[in-house]
Amino acid sequence: MALLEVRGLSKAFGGVTAISNLSFRVDSGVVYAVIGPNGAGKTTLFNMLSGIYQADSGEIHFKQQRITALAPYQIAKAGISRTFQNLQIFFNMSVHENVLVGCHLRTASGVVEAMLRLSRVRKEERQVHYWADESLEFCGLSAYRNEAADALPYGVLKRLEIARALAVEPQLLMMDEPAAGLNDTESVEMIHLIRRIRDRGTTVLLVEHNMDLIMNVSDRLLVLDYGSRLAEGSCEEIQQNPKVIAAYLGGEVRTGV
Amino acid sequence: MRLRGLYLLTLLLVALPFIFPDNYYVTVVGVTAAVHAILAMSLNLLMGYAGQISLGHAAFFGMGAYASALLTTRWDWPPLLAMLFGLIFTAVVAYLISRPILRLKGHYLAMATLGFGIIVNIILVQAGEYTGGPDGLSDIPVLALFGWEIDSDLRWYGVMMAAVLLVLWLNLNLIHSRMGRALRALHTSEFAAETMGINTTATKSTIFVTSAVIAAAAGSLFAHQQSFVSPGSFSFFFSIELVTMVVLGGLASTYGAIFGAIVITFLPELLVVFEDYEVMIFGAILMLTMIFLPQGIYVVVEQRLLRWWQKCWLQSGESGGAT
Numbered sequence: 233m234a235l236l237e238v239r240g241l242s243k244a245f246g247g248v249t250a251i252s253n254l255s256f257r258v259d260s261g262v263v264y265a266v267i268g269p270n271g272a273g274k275t276t277l278f279n280m281l282s283g284i285y286q287a288d289s290g291e292i293h294f295k296q297q298r299i300t301a302l303a304p305y306q307i308a309k310a311g312i313s314r315t316f317q318n319l320q321i322f323f324n325m326s327v328h329e330n331v332l333v334g335c336h337l338r339t340a341s342g343v344v345e346a347m348l349r350l351s352r353v354r355k356e357e358r359q360v361h362y363w364a365d366e367s368l369e370f371c372g373l374s375a376y377r378n379e380a381a382d383a384l385p386y387g388v389l390k391r392l393e394i395a396r397a398l399a400v401e402p403q404l405l406m407m408d409e410p411a412a413g414l415n416d417t418e419s420v421e422m423i424h425l426i427r428r429i430r431d432r433g434t435t436v437l438l439v440e441h442n443m444d445l446i447m448n449v450s451d452r453l454l455v456l457d458y459g460s461r462l463a464e465g466s467c468e469e470i471q472q473n474p475k476v477i478a479a480y481l482g483g484e485v486r487t488g489v
Numbered sequence: 490m491r492l493r494g495l496y497l498l499t500l501l502l503v504a505l506p507f508i509f510p511d512n513y514y515v516t517v518v519g520v521t522a523a524v525h526a527i528l529a530m531s532l533n534l535l536m537g538y539a540g541q542i543s544l545g546h547a548a549f550f551g552m553g554a555y556a557s558a559l560l561t562t563r564w565d566w567p568p569l570l571a572m573l574f575g576l577i578f579t580a581v582v583a584y585l586i587s588r589p590i591l592r593l594k595g596h597y598l599a600m601a602t603l604g605f606g607i608i609v610n611i612i613l614v615q616a617g618e619y620t621g622g623p624d625g626l627s628d629i630p631v632l633a634l635f636g637w638e639i640d641s642d643l644r645w646y647g648v649m650m651a652a653v654l655l656v657l658w659l660n661l662n663l664i665h666s667r668m669g670r671a672l673r674a675l676h677t678s679e680f681a682a683e684t685m686g687i688n689t690t691a692t693k694s695t696i697f698v699t700s701a702v703i704a705a706a707a708g709s710l711f712a713h714q715q716s717f718v719s720p721g722s723f724s725f726f727f728s729i730e731l732v733t734m735v736v737l738g739g740l741a742s743t744y745g746a747i748f749g750a751i752v753i754t755f756l757p758e759l760l761v762v763f764e765d766y767e768v769m770i771f772g773a774i775l776m777l778t779m780i781f782l783p784q785g786i787y788v789v790v791e792q793r794l795l796r797w798w799q800k801c802w803l804q805s806g807e808s809g810g811a812t
Contacts, residue, residue: 282684308686320681322674324741333674337686339667343695346666347659353666360667400685 241290250276268456283307313402315393323382331364334399371395516642523649525750529734531703537740540676545606549701551723553708572709583701587694613720625719632713739785748787
């Protein structure tokens with residue numbers, strides 16, 4: 233069953249087409265990777281899926297529900313969470329607090345209740361502390377729990393973004409270049425982490441340049457070029473696809489350029 | 490742990506009138522400092538935690554004060570009912586302006602809030618028929634709580650300090666909650682906050698209203714305590730003074746806001762000779778703090794003390810282990 237379905241999606245910035253008439257579907261329980269050369273529209277696609285950009289035309293369906301015009305917080309509510317290519321950590325908070333923010337949707341108390349610290353708030357606080365610790369442990373961050381986020385190395389912050397996104401309990405986790413800037417050891421750890429995320433039942437949508445990581449974790453691949461679909465299929469299919477090889481290695485015939 | 494500072498402050502505030510009985514600085518200047526502390530804490534919620542600057546906070550303070558003054562003197566409302574009406578009225582106004590105003594960021598937000606503050610002040614001066622114009626309103630009746638009249642400096646000291654502690658408690662509770670974390674999150678990255686499911690527009694609006702209502706409550710108490718209000722107390726300069734308090738103590742530090750309020754209240758008392766230069770001195774303080782101690786004096790001192798304390802504690806722990 234398709235968890236996410238994109239139909240005829242288009243987006244232009246001024247005269248530049250970033251995404252044109254793109255369609256694809258992501259099944260539940262897989263790692264689905266979107267690859268393509270720089271400027272192919274991968275990050276634009278992510279920003280559209282998470283509601284930061286609005287589509288010019290086309291539709292996005294999630295769990296058979298149309299989410300095309302929703303605001304980012306409503307999309308989070310629907311069950312999609314994400315990480316960012318350029319870190320968007322809350323640097324004024326501790327590691328633990330960052331993940332606590334991720335639990336926002338799983339609790340409901342408002343300002344007045346919080347100020348009076350009614351019993352529901354105290355109960356919720358105990359719950360979110362437990363959930364946050366769980367998420368930190370899953371991502372191997374328990375040791376950094378009380379550290380200030382602005383004092384941590386890059387690799388840890390990358391995992392913190394994942395821990396925070398998982399605390400939202402999404403059905404679909406979108407990861408924008410999770411391995412960018414990581415060294416080899418950290419990349420291998422990232423591969424394991426992504427597999428474990430899939431194994432616990434969270435569907436992963438991935439944008440990445442590191443081909444090692446892609447081929448290691450992905451169940452299906454979508455190749456973008458100039459904002460449209462160049463190919464789609466399993467890792468083997470993509471590796472043998474002549475159009476993909478041409479786009480990546482610079483083929484002799486390149487239509488439309 | 491969370492409320493340790495609150496307990497310490499309670500002890501201090503209870504002890505002060507016993508240590509310095511009938512002292513002008515405790516029961517008179519101290520009460521003014523308390524009003525300022527409440528205002529600084531409320532502004533800090535908006536500016537320090539949520540990162541939304543406001544240069545018109547004095548307007549909400551004024552709305553609370555004038556609501557109490559007007560309703561009790563012109564229409565003989567009971568003070569508590571007038572206060573309640575003032576809070577509701579302020580909440581409605583704050584909500585109505587929050588939606589359009591909080592779309593703005595940075596300098597634009599600063600200009601819009603500044604404009605709002607000035608407009609409210611102009612209304613207070615020009616609507617002389619009701620507000621008494623530049624002369625203000627006097628003979629505001631004594632505030633009574635369940636038959637207990639607050640009619641002496643010492644009683645006002647008790648009430649104001651209780652109000653400070655109450656607002657401090659509410660503040661600390663809010664910060665260490667889901668909403669408090671949402672505020673700090675949207676301060677750093679609205680994008681990330683939104684993708685965590687935080688409705689940033691609604692959250693900003695909520696905190697704007699909360700902050701305004703606390704300021705209005707301070708205004709209402711202030712009106713009864715002074716038994717006189719005039720537009721001068723709610724001018725643009727006072728808004729700047731409030732910003733100075735928050736910045737001086739340290740943005741996003743509740744105790745820092747209290748500290749800033751105390752310093753800015755007592756400074757003019759100690760420097761009476763420089764009275765004419767008050768605004769200039771406050772400006773200089775604001776500038777120097779921003780340049781040299783952008784985290785705020787209170788926050789820096791607190792961190793230093795904490796580090797020093799930990800060092801001492803570690804050393805004594807080590808020597809203890811050796812013996």
